[in-house]
Amino acid sequence: MxxxxxxxxxxxxxxxxxxxxxxxxxxxxxxxxxxxxxxxxxxxxxxxxxxxxxxxxxxxxxxxxxxxxxxxxxxxxxxxxxxxxxxxxxxxxxxxxxxxxxxxxxxxxxxxxxxxxxxxxxxxxxxxxxxxxxxxxxxxxxxIFVTQSKKPLLVTSRSHPDKELDNFLNQTNNSYKIKKLGSSLKFCYIAEGKAQIYPRFGNTFIWDTAAGHAIITAAGGKIKTWNGGELNYSLSSSYNRSCLINPGFLASS
The missing domain is CATH 3.30.540.10 (Fructose-1,6-Bisphosphatase, subunit A, domain 1)
Incomplete structure (x- = not known):
């Protein structure tokens, strides 16, 4: 398959x-x-x-x-x-x-x-x-496998500015290196060990994240919502899937 x-x-x-x-x-x-x-x-x-x-x-x-x-x-x-x-x-x-x-x-x-x-x-x-x-x-x-780093690389969206992300970065220490990157390549960078963290606050749709989610978790990483829950791709009404938008999340190694 x-x-x-x-x-x-x-x-x-x-x-x-x-x-x-x-x-x-x-x-x-x-x-x-x-x-x-x-x-x-x-x-x-x-x-x-x-x-x-x-x-x-x-x-x-x-x-x-x-x-x-x-x-x-x-x-x-x-x-x-x-x-x-x-x-x-x-x-x-x-x-x-x-x-x-x-x-x-x-x-x-x-x-x-x-x-x-x-x-x-x-x-x-x-x-x-x-x-x-x-x-x-x-x-x-x-x-490929995720890796840890003493000075992690943080990847952010190249084309989607996010005020909440700016606040997040201002509140963290300066130990992060930051790289702007387009599309789902941000997930791939974490999965192959090039990057360690991808914080997302703005809207994404389920098709934006699903393939990257599968690859990151298979490589040993994780994706959690800011409440600590799992991104869920069920279309069932029991998940209140009246829209196809994800909550904010943190992808990491």
């Missing part, structure tokens, strides 16, 4: 890169919340959804770029959760920090995660409590 999902993420990544490198202008649209979406988002979404339903026809798909009718999916116990192009703003800025995110959710828990960064040709994946990083350029694949 994991190998098939990795292949599908790379297919979507190739389509995204065709748009990224094209001399033609990218078609940009805006959602109701004024966030951008492009033809690359739509194309990647169509490829992933078609591929998932072809390989696993009995498992439904919830994607950022699909319909989000709570009544339709509230009884899904197992489903695919997809962000076909995480980091659209980074895609438009041409800094390469965008990813394809695919995760499998079972009973509210992300049990499989795949994150592909097509610009860098780096693939992160996890399943059965093991996590890997594969560099397609250099041709190697290795298991």
């Amino acid at each position: 994991l190998e098939k999902i990795c292949e599908l993420a790379q297919i979507a990544g190739s389509a995204i890169m065709n748009c990224y490198l094209s001399k033609k202008s990218v078609n940009i649209f805006y959602k109701s919340d004024n966030t951008p979406i492009t033809n690359a988002d739509y194309e990647a979404n169509n490829l992933i959804k078609k591929g998932l339903l072809s390989i696993f026809p009995k498992i439904p798909v919830l994607s950022e770029e699909g319909s989000h009718n709570f009544k339709d999916h509230k009884n899904w116990d197992t489903y695919w959760l997809v962000d076909p192009l995480d980091g659209t703003k980074e895609f438009l800025k041409k800094n390469g920090e965008f990813t394809v995110n695919i995760s499998l959710i079972k009973k509210g828990i992300p049990v499989l995660g795949v994150i592909y960064a097509p610009f860098f040709k780096i693939l992160y994946s996890s399943f059965n409590n093991e996590a890997w990083k594969e560099n397609k350029k250099k041709g190697y694949k290795k298991k």
Whole structure:
């Protein structure tokens, strides 16, 4: 299963890169919340959804770029959760920090995660409590694990300013090094031991975090809400899932 999902993420990544490198202008649209979406988002979404339903026809798909009718999916116990192009703003800025995110959710828990960064040709994946990083350029694949550091690297969003985060940083000591980074690569940095902490106060959606959540936990890290609870991806009404927004959280090694 994991190998098939990795292949599908790379297919979507190739389509995204065709748009990224094209001399033609990218078609940009805006959602109701004024966030951008492009033809690359739509194309990647169509490829992933078609591929998932072809390989696993009995498992439904919830994607950022699909319909989000709570009544339709509230009884899904197992489903695919997809962000076909995480980091659209980074895609438009041409800094390469965008990813394809695919995760499998079972009973509210992300049990499989795949994150592909097509610009860098780096693939992160996890399943059965093991996590890997594969560099397609250099041709190697290795298991990854979180690490501790005397001077931890703290990663923050490159494109989403957060006043609560500024307050958090002002209240901490100066032992952190700080790096701004786009998309779900922040989770991957922690999973492979490059970074140790990612505090998030502003809104994220469940498709923004699920694949990264799966990879971090498989690599030995953790994600907790600011109340100490678990991020839960259940669509059941018992979890008050009337919207698809996460609470704030702290990802760490």
